[in-house]
Amino acid sequence: MGSPPKCSGSTYSQQRLPNLPADVVIDILGFLRPCDIIEVRKTCKLLHRITVLTTVWINALRTLMEQRSIPKDTFPVHELPVDLLEHIALSPHRVVSLVKKSEEFPVEPMAIRVLSHRLTKGEKDKYGIKNMGDIDGIILAHGGRYMVSLSVNPSDWPESTLFTLWDLGVTAFHPIQVLTRFSESRVGLELHLFFPDPEKPSVFFIVSVQRSSPIIVLVHQVLLSDPSSITFLTTLEIPTATRSDPCLVDLMPKSRKVIVSLKRGQTMSFWIWDFWNNTGARLVGPQWPITEEAYLLPFHDTIIFASKDKIAVYNIPPTTCSYLSGQIIPKHEASHIVEVPSVTFDAFYIQHCVRSPTSQESADPCHLLRLDSQQLTVLEIIDIPSDQSLIPKKHAKRKGAVDVSDVEAHAAARDNYIDGCDRCICISGFDSSKGASICMMDVRLSGEKGTNVDLAFVNASLGHSKDDAEVEVHEFCPILGRGCVLTTNGQVTLFDYLLPR
Numbered sequence: 001m002g003s004p005p006k007c008s009g010s011t012y013s014q015q016r017l018p019n020l021p022a023d024v025v026i027d028i029l030g031f032l033r034p035c036d037i038i039e040v041r042k043t044c045k046l047l048h049r050i051t052v053l054t055t056v057w058i059n060a061l062r063t064l065m066e067q068r069s070i071p072k073d074t075f076p077v078h079e080l081p082v083d084l085l086e087h088i089a090l091s092p093h094r095v096v097s098l099v100k101k102s103e104e105f106p107v108e109p110m111a112i113r114v115l116s117h118r119l120t121k122g123e124k125d126k127y128g129i130k131n132m133g134d135i136d137g138i139i140l141a142h143g144g145r146y147m148v149s150l151s152v153n154p155s156d157w158p159e160s161t162l163f164t165l166w167d168l169g170v171t172a173f174h175p176i177q178v179l180t181r182f183s184e185s186r187v188g189l190e191l192h193l194f195f196p197d198p199e200k201p202s203v204f205f206i207v208s209v210q211r212s213s214p215i216i217v218l219v220h221q222v223l224l225s226d227p228s229s230i231t232f233l234t235t236l237e238i239p240t241a242t243r244s245d246p247c248l249v250d251l252m253p254k255s256r257k258v259i260v261s262l263k264r265g266q267t268m269s270f271w272i273w274d275f276w277n278n279t280g281a282r283l284v285g286p287q288w289p290i291t292e293e294a295y296l297l298p299f300h301d302t303i304i305f306a307s308k309d310k311i312a313v314y315n316i317p318p319t320t321c322s323y324l325s326g327q328i329i330p331k332h333e334a335s336h337i338v339e340v341p342s343v344t345f346d347a348f349y350i351q352h353c354v355r356s357p358t359s360q361e362s363a364d365p366c367h368l369l370r371l372d373s374q375q376l377t378v379l380e381i382i383d384i385p386s387d388q389s390l391i392p393k394k395h396a397k398r399k400g401a402v403d404v405s406d407v408e409a410h411a412a413a414r415d416n417y418i419d420g421c422d423r424c425i426c427i428s429g430f431d432s433s434k435g436a437s438i439c440m441m442d443v444r445l446s447g448e449k450g451t452n453v454d455l456a457f458v459n460a461s462l463g464h465s466k467d468d469a470e471v472e473v474h475e476f477c478p479i480l481g482r483g484c485v486l487t488t489n490g491q492v493t494l495f496d497y498l499l500p501r
Contacts, residue, residue: 017040017043017047018043018047025047025050026053026055029051029059029060030059033093034064034086034089034090034093035422037051037060038051052082053082054082054085057082057085057086058077060085060086061075061077061085061088062077064089064092068420068479069254070142070143070479072201073202074141074142074143074145075088075143075145075170080170083501084170086500087171087498087499087500087501088479088480091478091479091480091481092421092478093422095426095438095478095481095497096421096424096426096440098498099438099439099440099458099459099460100440100458102461103458103459103460105460106460106461106462107438107460107461107463107497108463108497109463109464109496109497110172110496110498111172111496112494112495112496113172113176113496114491114492115135115149115166115176115492115494116176117133117490118132119131123181127181127183128157129156129157129162129183131156132151132153132164133151133152133153133157133162133490134151134152134153135150135151135486135490135491136150136151136152137149137189137190137473138473138486139194139206140194140475140484141195141196141204142477143477143479143480144477144479144480144482145167145168145169145170145480146166146167146194146224147165147166147484148164148191148194148206149163149166150162150164150189150191157183159185159187160183160185160187161186161187161189162181162183162184163181163182163183163184163206164178164180164181165178165179165181165222165228166178168482168494170480171480171499171500172496173499173500179224179228180222180229180230181230182220182230182231182232184218184232186218187210188211189208189210189218190208190209190210190211191206191208192207192248193250193251193258194207195251197256198254198255198256199256202223202224203222203223203224204221204222204224205220205222205233205256205275206219206220206230207219207249207251207275209247213242214238214239214242215238215241215242215243215245215262216235216236216237217237217238217249217258217260217273218232218234218235219233220232220233221233233275234275234278236273236275236278236280238271240269245262245264246263247262247263248260248296249261250296251298252272252298252299253299253300255300256274256276257272257273257274257280258272258275259273259296259298259303260273261296263290266289266290267285268285268294268305269283269284270285270296271283272316272319273319274319277319279319279320279321281316281317281318281330281332282329282330282332283303283314283317283331283332284332284333284334286307286310286312286334286337288307288308288310294306294307295307295348295350300316301315301316301393301394302314302394304368304381306349306368306370308347309339309340309341309342310337310339310340311337311340311379311396312336312337312338313334313336313338313392313393313395314332314334314335315332315389317330335390335392335393336392338395340370340377340396340398347370347371347372348370348371348372349368350368350369350371350425350427366380366381367379367381367443369425375402375403376401376443377398377400378399378443378453379396379399380396380398381394381395381396382394382396382397400452401453402453402454419476419477420478421478423442424441425441426440426476426478428474428483430485435461435462436462436464436471436476437459437460437462438459438460438461438476439458440457440458441456443455462495462497464483464493464495469487469489469491470487471485471487471488472487472488473485473486474486480496480498481496481497482494482495482496482498483495483497
């Protein structure tokens, strides 16, 4: 066998993509974004035949799921036909294209579905209730297929809350299914998190907060296997918290740990809770007045808390103290405080997920964006390798800024749902006067050491059915182009803005 051709002169020019073995072409396509695979398809008949192969789109969807931390159960790639594999992999790009084309006109849904409140006879007998009650909260799991809801009925069952696990289908062509329900003998619950177990397949967790004095955080375990089930797992009681104290729960990446943030007046405190082992640690909140625009960004080794013109960096302490034994939980202070001067008093932070389209596993976000009414500031999160507990493991460094002339960019990002979508930041929300909206913010760094910031922003409204009831919850999933709206009358409506071609 002769030696391989050298990468020079005419010999190199002959190594065109169609001349390579099919398995090599498939490997190369794995380094492209799904929308770029479609462009390759248009070049010649041979590449067209290769780019419609199931293997190509299994690889493309698997890469998207790994980048976005979507569990395998959401889209079982080896069970889906190639047209659905291609549809899901291309959905983020199609969502961005829809928004860019629809700045003047609403993006109309291609399908509208309403969740049924019916209970089967078996469910009525099992739970001892006659109806489902009013849905009081919903959360979409990452990927947009599975959703959990909680329902209440103060007249018929005033002492309990009904959890329901829904399969909304991969597309609007699939029927909505109730996978399982669970009756929890508590009331006053708020849904906060619904996420997959990083260690076991087909397992999810639901985190809710009971508004009581003291505040109680609950965890339920969800099994997707046949038959599906929801079971109570454990609780955490926050003794110093009262019913009226603002309480948020954030997930630490790739773990069974959550961070409970409590605000009393203008001070914060943080509880790190390993709910699987019922152990944890406590963090002392920053010693400066905290505004409503404060932002918590958890990493696997640090927690970054940003508010106004300061950023506090906490190293994650060992979570070995038991919450069950009654022992005193030691408090840990911030390892580092960063000053980030602001030109106004209404600045707030959003997360910018920068991930390579060829990465094979989820990466931590490496930038923070601080947006105020005049300026967008980009902060780079830098790793600091050290085994010393007193040295911060991360540092926030200002990279650059750009003037924000479009006031809609500032208004759209505040208090709305933010996610990544095909290299853009997808910001979706609902305004009582303007209705549902979605915008895409593309932030790029250029120049030497990335000190120049370029901002592109497009905004579009989402078409939705008119209802006399007010919107209670609005969520949008860019992976499937799916919106979920919960109104004050307890009705949940699904809007699918994409369908398979």
